Amino acid sequence: MPRVKQRNPEMRDRLLSVAADLLAEKGAAGLTARSLAARAETSAPALYELFGDKAGVVRELYFQGFRQLSEQLAALAETEDPIADLWTTASAYRRFIRANRALAEVMFSRPFADFSPGPDELAATSSVRVLIVGRVRRCIDLGRLHGDETDVAHVLVALLQGMAFAEAAGRLGTSTESIERRWRLAIGAVLNGFGARASA
Secondary structure (H helix, E strand, C coil), X not given: CCCCCCCCHHHHHHHHHHHHHHHHHHCHHHCCHHHHHHHCCCCHHHHHHHHCCHHHHHHHHHHHHXXXXXXXXXXXXXXXXXXXXXXXXXXXXXXXXXXXXXXXXHHHXXXXXXXXXXXXXXXXXXXXXXXXXXXHHHHHHCCCCCCCHHHHHHHHHHHHHHHHHHHHCCCCCCCHHHHHHHHHHHHHHHHHHCCCCCCC
16 A cells, blocks of 8 residues: 655544554653654655654644543533532543553653653643632632642642553452542542542
8 A cells, every 4th residue: 555645633633543542552762763654654754754753653643642631621511519520520530541541641641751841831731720720719718628739739649640541450459349449548648638538
């Protein structure tokens, strides 16, 4: 089958889709410029023209991941119970990492030596950060949590990422019941520590 040579937005989107698939199937080591071009049925020069190099592809995956996470968190409705909303946000964050483990590794674990987020990349995380800090601030404003909203948000997000990757690696237990219990214990401990009565 002849390789598609059009260097256009459609090919750009196709390369990103294929890159995400390769990453999910073979991990960071399996995502190379050559393997990506071959899977997408195009050429390495076309990839370089569109993205500069493989690091440019990874950079776009990084942006794409944060756009998706931001959209999913923003779609969560607020209720009259800010603590319940924080639990819901935590659950959605966990689901995103479970469903997009390889993409989450690009976002949070830096698996590529040739890609290190700079100011522009870090700015892409702001919508997620602002949303979570805002939900924490609402808990503080209503007296359900105590402390600095940014500190609380950082601690909560670090916990969520650590727990999600531990779960993906099989380190939270072998049964659904034990894994869910440990998630409840972890999030409850953090919220209790900041002054909330934890409830799932």
